[in-house]
Amino acid sequence: MEPAPESLTLAHAKLPNGTFANIEIAGGLISRLSPPGATIGGRTIDLAGAVVLPRLVDGHVHLDKTLLGTDWVAHVGGDSVPDRIRVEKAVRKSLRESMEARAQKLLERVIVQGTLALRSHVDIDDEIKLGHLESLLQLKQRNSALVDLQLVAFPQSGVTSLKGGAELLDAALTAGADCLGGLDPAGIDSDIEGQLEVLFRLAVKHEVGLDIHLHDPGELGAYELRRIAEKTRAEGLEGKVAVSHAYALGAVRDATFGHTAEQLARAQVAIMTNGPGTESLPPVKRLIAAGVTVFAGSDNIQDSWSPYGDGDMLGRVRHIGFLCGLQTDAELNMALALTTTNAALVLGFAAVGVREGEPADLVVVRAQNVHEAVAAAPPRQLVIRAGRVVARDGVLLEDLR
Numbered sequence: 001m002e003p004a005p006e007s008l009t010l011a012h013a014k015l016p017n018g019t020f021a022n023i024e025i026a027g028g029l030i031s032r033l034s035p036p037g038a039t040i041g042g043r044t045i046d047l048a049g050a051v052v053l054p055r056l057v058d059g060h061v062h063l064d065k066t067l068l069g070t071d072w073v074a075h076v077g078g079d080s081v082p083d084r085i086r087v088e089k090a091v092r093k094s095l096r097e098s099m100e101a102r103a104q105k106l107l108e109r110v111i112v113q114g115t116l117a118l119r120s121h122v123d124i125d126d127e128i129k130l131g132h133l134e135s136l137l138q139l140k141q142r143n144s145a146l147v148d149l150q151l152v153a154f155p156q157s158g159v160t161s162l163k164g165g166a167e168l169l170d171a172a173l174t175a176g177a178d179c180l181g182g183l184d185p186a187g188i189d190s191d192i193e194g195q196l197e198v199l200f201r202l203a204v205k206h207e208v209g210l211d212i213h214l215h216d217p218g219e220l221g222a223y224e225l226r227r228i229a230e231k232t233r234a235e236g237l238e239g240k241v242a243v244s245h246a247y248a249l250g251a252v253r254d255a256t257f258g259h260t261a262e263q264l265a266r267a268q269v270a271i272m273t274n275g276p277g278t279e280s281l282p283p284v285k286r287l288i289a290a291g292v293t294v295f296a297g298s299d300n301i302q303d304s305w306s307p308y309g310d311g312d313m314l315g316r317v318r319h320i321g322f323l324c325g326l327q328t329d330a331e332l333n334m335a336l337a338l339t340t341t342n343a344a345l346v347l348g349f350a351a352v353g354v355r356e357g358e359p360a361d362l363v364v365v366r367a368q369n370v371h372e373a374v375a376a377a378p379p380r381q382l383v384i385r386a387g388r389v390v391a392r393d394g395v396l397l398e399d400l401r
């Protein structure tokens with residue numbers, strides 16, 4: 001891999017705050033923001049007023065599920081989550097392309113769109129056991145110069161309802177998973193207290209955070225959210241727990257919503273949304289107003305769960321903002337934060353900004369300002385990792401394989 005150049009200046013850049021500057025980069029960091037007319041030397045790229053954003057963060061993907069790189073697989077779906085789990089296992093066995101090759105392809109797809117940090121849930125079940133995790137730990141290592149990858153041990157087939165489920169998750173955390181997942185304590189395990197007991201016990205034992213998929217609907221889902229918040233506070237895990245999807249928050253009475261959001265905020269339990277099309281959507285503005293951290297993720301990208309998705313986080317927050325009525329400039333800033341500061345905070349990655357002293361992990365977008373960058377999600381002109389240009393106009397500049 002090419003070493004980072006000694007220095008690089010991005011001239012005539014539009015910063016997120018709307019002002020123009022030259023972004024001077026040295027040693028992988030933003031060394032100085034100088035006025036546009038200032039004298040600069042060394043290697044320079046004239047951005048001609050293009051917007052520079054901090055790196056994008058995808059708070060929820062499934063690298064091991066994608067079908068990218070295979071012949072098109074017709075979507076089958078199913079009437080329930082267990083049905084769809086069965087379909088996925090059958091599809092998984094029919095593929096010729098390896099999981100590693102498909103995951104690498106997806107990783108490269110997201111990097112060229114400016115995603116330089118992501119959280120991937122990884123299936124842990126009684127068939128594949130730790131196989132996917134071990135492969136993705138290697139992929140994480142291979143790509144560490146380009147992207148910060150966090151792996152979540154995800155019990156796609158259940159925890160207490162799966163024989164040996166808790167032991168597999170324990171082993172996954174010992175093997176190096178960064179975080180522990182969960183899945184519908186009621187809908188999958190029919191055992192709310194049992195699943196949560198296992199998850200919180202293992203999180204405390206291994207000193208990791210939790211990120212629980214929760215599709216359970218309505219009052220049932222809201223009850224589970226409040227139990228998660230209570231257990232988070234009881235175990236002192238404030239700020240280390242997230243719930244992905246939480247469809248229930250978009251489908252309960254105002255009184256239930258208010259009571260539940262207040263408990264989530266007090267326990268610092270964050271909520272991830274991908275802007276689901278057919279499900280109720282957690283109300284982003286109301287949650288943020290209630291003090292809940294909301295962040296964004298792609299979730300499924302062309303896999304057995306959905307034929308849609310392209311891994312573009314600007315496109316994702318545009319979609320979420322559209323669904324949630326985020327329209328003023330302040331609300332477009334809120335949408336951008338779902339994939340920048342909020343997501344970085346939840347994942348525990350440094351929230352990189354376009355400021356002196358920060359790592360030069362940057363995305364250059366052809367837009368007038370950050371608001372248009374969210375509203376239109378235009379193509380990425382450059383992606384810069386630690387001061388090195390790694391992608392230009394959607395093409396990765398280095399062979400990573």
Ligand SMILES: [Zn+2]
Nearest residue numbers: 121213299300
């Ligand atoms: Zn998911």
